[in-house]
Amino acid sequence: MNYQTLLTTIENETLVITINRPDKLNALNKTVIAELSSVVDEVYNNHAIKSAIITGSGPKSFVAGADISEFLQLDPSQGEDLARKGQQSVFDKIENSPKPIVAAVNGFALGGGCELALSCHFIIASDNAKFGQPEVNLGLIPGYGGTQRLVQVVGKGRAMQLLMTGEMISAEQAAQYGIANSIVKQEDLLNTVKAILQVIHTKAPLAIAKVIECVNNFDHTQQGYDFEIKKFGECFATEDLKEGASAFLEKRKPAFTGR
Known part of the structure; x- marks a missing residue:
């Protein structure tokens, strides 16, 4: 453009x-x-x-x-x-x-x-x-x-x-x-x-996005920690988490796809 x-x-x-x-x-x-x-x-x-x-x-x-x-x-x-x-x-x-x-x-x-x-x-x-x-x-x-x-x-x-x-x-x-x-x-x-x-x-794109989201919603009360907990849980629905954990256990570099 x-x-x-x-x-x-x-x-x-x-x-x-x-x-x-x-x-x-x-x-x-x-x-x-x-x-x-x-x-x-x-x-x-x-x-x-x-x-x-x-x-x-x-x-x-x-x-x-x-x-x-x-x-x-x-x-x-x-x-x-x-x-x-x-x-x-x-x-x-x-x-x-x-x-x-x-x-x-x-x-x-x-x-x-x-x-x-x-x-x-x-x-x-x-x-x-x-x-x-x-x-x-x-x-x-x-x-x-x-x-x-x-x-x-x-x-x-x-x-x-x-x-x-x-x-x-x-x-x-x-x-x-x-x-x-x-x-x-x-x-x-x-x-x-x-x-x-x-x-x-080289990091998982969806995890990067959630880091940004959590930091931007910083709150030193319990609300901030609860928001992070929710976003942490959402990571377990991603293929990237499975790939990252598997790569760690298999001692190889992960191949993240943003899914």
């Missing part, structure tokens, strides 16, 4: 999605949001795709926020509609994808860009990456899940400080806070993420 604002390639069953507006530092606008929604649908539905990477074009920016020029004429109901549609069509859809979607953050991840990275299952950052939620500088707050996902990752106190100051933090700070899993040289970024995903591809 051809896109106006995205570049896509499939390599070793991984779809690499590159947001391609380098002259705008890959800022999100209505077209990018619509096309991200479509390409994530492709991740869900294309059996040739086992995982995806989201990154930005050029050496400077992953996504440096939203296109602010689109905000000037919005009234409150239109602003709410903008956030709801974006959340439902892109950010929540990424977070709940049954296949791993990883953010390869190659520069600025600010505002909606930070929210986009946080909606992915995990983040690997280049050494020049910068993260921040600077919406308060515009009289706004995050609208694509930033106040919710950031708290889950860094805790209430750090999230409050980042959200209220709008400050930008380095890749090193992001790793210290738990936002980024690791930091690599920019030229090694994509290959590093691809290598991690190749390891994940």
